[in-house]
Amino acid sequence: MTYRTIRQRFLLSAGSTVIMGLLMAAAANSEASPGTLGSFNVSSNTTTPLPSPREEQARAPRLDAYHGHFWDSLSLEPQDVWSVMRQSFQWQEITLPLEAQARVDEWIEHYRARPQNIVEITRRATPWLAWISEQVSERGLPGEIALIPFVESSFDPSAKSHRGAAGLWQFMPGTGDALGLVRNQSYDGRLDVVTSTQAALDYLESQAAEWYQGDIMLSLAAYNAGAGTVNKALRSAQSQGLDGSYWDLSLPSETMQYVPKLKAIATIIQNPERYGVELPDIQATPAFAKIQLENPLSLAEASQLLDVSQQTLAELNPGLLGAQAGPRNGQTLLVPESADSELIAELSQSTDAVLASTDTPAVHRVESGDSLSAIAARYNLDQRDLIRWNALDRPGALTPGQLLALTAR
Structure with a gap:
C-alpha cells in the first residue's frame, strides 16, 4: 500500500466520523426543539392551539453560518502543494524593521525581475517539494523552511559547489559525516534527498534548541555561517542592548542575505499573481x-x-x-x-x-x-x-x- 493510499483511507475514515457525529448532533438538537408537525404538547398530554403564521415563522429553525454551509463545505477543493505551503507559512505576517524589510524587498524585486528563474526552479522541485513540505509541517517548523533548497541548490539534488558542498541542502563533507550521512564510492548520503532532508531538519532543530532558545532564524544563520560565527555576532548585538534577533546581527554578507532570500521567495509564492509569476502544478502528496x-x-x-x-x-x-x-x-x-x-x-x-x-x-x-x-x-x-x-x-x-x-x- 502506497503512502497516498494510506493517507486517502485515513482522510475518508476521519471524514466519515466527523459527518456521522454532526448528523447525530443535529438529530439530538431537533429532538430537543419544540415540534412543529403536531398540535399536541406531549409532556402535558393536552391540546394546544396551532401557532399563527407569524408564530410559525418565528419558530422556524434559523440556519447560522455553520449549519447553513455544512453540506457545501463537504465539497472541498483539491489542494496543490502551494496552497498547503501557504497554510504552513509562519513568517509572512511578521512586521520587520524598515531596514530589515528593505533587505527582503530587494530580493523580491530581484526574483520579480526574473520570473522564469522561479518557474524553472519550482519545476525542478516537483518530485520533492510535497514530501519536504510534509516533513517540515510534521515537525511544526515554519513552512518557509521547505524552500531552503531553493536558496541552497536551486532544487538540484546533484548540485555541487566549488567548496565541496553537495546535494539539495548543500552539506559539506565534514558536516555530512558528523550528521551520519554515509559516503563511499557507490553512495553519497548528501545527495540522497530523503536522508539529507531528515539530516538538515534534525540539524536546524538541534541548533535552535541548543543555542537559540528555539529561534529558527538564528539556526538558519548558523546553518549558513556556522554556530561560532553567529554566536559571536549574537553576543555583540546583545552587548549593545539589542534583542539579538537575526535582524539585529552583523554577519558575513552571504548570511545577511540568507533569510531575506528565503522570505522573499515565500512572499512571492504567497501571492504569485501580484508578482507576475505562474507556478507549475504540483500535487499536494509525495510523488x-x-x-x-x-x-x-x-x-x-x-x-x-x-x-x-x-x-x-x-x-x-x-x-x-x-x-x-x-x-x-x-x-x-x-x-x-x-x-x-x-x-x-x-x-x-x-x-x-x-x-x-x-x-x-x-x-x-x-x-x-x-x-x-x-x-x-x-x-x-x-x-x-x-x-x-x-x-x-x-x-x-x-x-x-x-x-x-x-x-x-
Missing part, C-alpha cells in the same frame, strides 16, 4: 514511494521489473553513484508513486517465485557460485551486454540474491 531493500538491486533491474525508465529511477535516487541500491548503498530505493512498488518490494525479498511468473525471463537472480560468463552462456548473451545493461562496476563480484537484467531497456 514517490519508498522501498526498503533486503538485497542489492540495480536501477537497470528495477527499470525492467517496474517498466519505469532507468533515467527516472536515477533522477529519484541521485545518491546511488554506482546505480545500485541495497543495504550497503542506500537501503531505500525511491520509485514513482504510480509504479508497482509492491512488486519491487517482493522481488527484493523473495526468491525466484515472482520471476517465474513472467513469460519471458527479463532478469536473473544470482545464486551462490554463479559467474557472469555462466549466466551469459545460460541465456545465450554477450557478457559485455550484461555489464552494460546492469551498469556493473565489478563484473567479477556478483552477490547472491542480486538481480541481473537480461535485456536492454
Whole structure:
C-alpha cells in the first residue's frame, strides 16, 4: 500500500466520523426543539392551539453560518502543494524593521525581475517539494523552511559547489559525516534527498534548541555561517542592548542575505499573481514511494521489473553513484508513486517465485557460485551486454540474491 493510499483511507475514515457525529448532533438538537408537525404538547398530554403564521415563522429553525454551509463545505477543493505551503507559512505576517524589510524587498524585486528563474526552479522541485513540505509541517517548523533548497541548490539534488558542498541542502563533507550521512564510492548520503532532508531538519532543530532558545532564524544563520560565527555576532548585538534577533546581527554578507532570500521567495509564492509569476502544478502528496531493500538491486533491474525508465529511477535516487541500491548503498530505493512498488518490494525479498511468473525471463537472480560468463552462456548473451545493461562496476563480484537484467531497456 502506497503512502497516498494510506493517507486517502485515513482522510475518508476521519471524514466519515466527523459527518456521522454532526448528523447525530443535529438529530439530538431537533429532538430537543419544540415540534412543529403536531398540535399536541406531549409532556402535558393536552391540546394546544396551532401557532399563527407569524408564530410559525418565528419558530422556524434559523440556519447560522455553520449549519447553513455544512453540506457545501463537504465539497472541498483539491489542494496543490502551494496552497498547503501557504497554510504552513509562519513568517509572512511578521512586521520587520524598515531596514530589515528593505533587505527582503530587494530580493523580491530581484526574483520579480526574473520570473522564469522561479518557474524553472519550482519545476525542478516537483518530485520533492510535497514530501519536504510534509516533513517540515510534521515537525511544526515554519513552512518557509521547505524552500531552503531553493536558496541552497536551486532544487538540484546533484548540485555541487566549488567548496565541496553537495546535494539539495548543500552539506559539506565534514558536516555530512558528523550528521551520519554515509559516503563511499557507490553512495553519497548528501545527495540522497530523503536522508539529507531528515539530516538538515534534525540539524536546524538541534541548533535552535541548543543555542537559540528555539529561534529558527538564528539556526538558519548558523546553518549558513556556522554556530561560532553567529554566536559571536549574537553576543555583540546583545552587548549593545539589542534583542539579538537575526535582524539585529552583523554577519558575513552571504548570511545577511540568507533569510531575506528565503522570505522573499515565500512572499512571492504567497501571492504569485501580484508578482507576475505562474507556478507549475504540483500535487499536494509525495510523488514517490519508498522501498526498503533486503538485497542489492540495480536501477537497470528495477527499470525492467517496474517498466519505469532507468533515467527516472536515477533522477529519484541521485545518491546511488554506482546505480545500485541495497543495504550497503542506500537501503531505500525511491520509485514513482504510480509504479508497482509492491512488486519491487517482493522481488527484493523473495526468491525466484515472482520471476517465474513472467513469460519471458527479463532478469536473473544470482545464486551462490554463479559467474557472469555462466549466466551469459545460460541465456545465450554477450557478457559485455550484461555489464552494460546492469551498469556493473565489478563484473567479477556478483552477490547472491542480486538481480541481473537480461535485456536492454
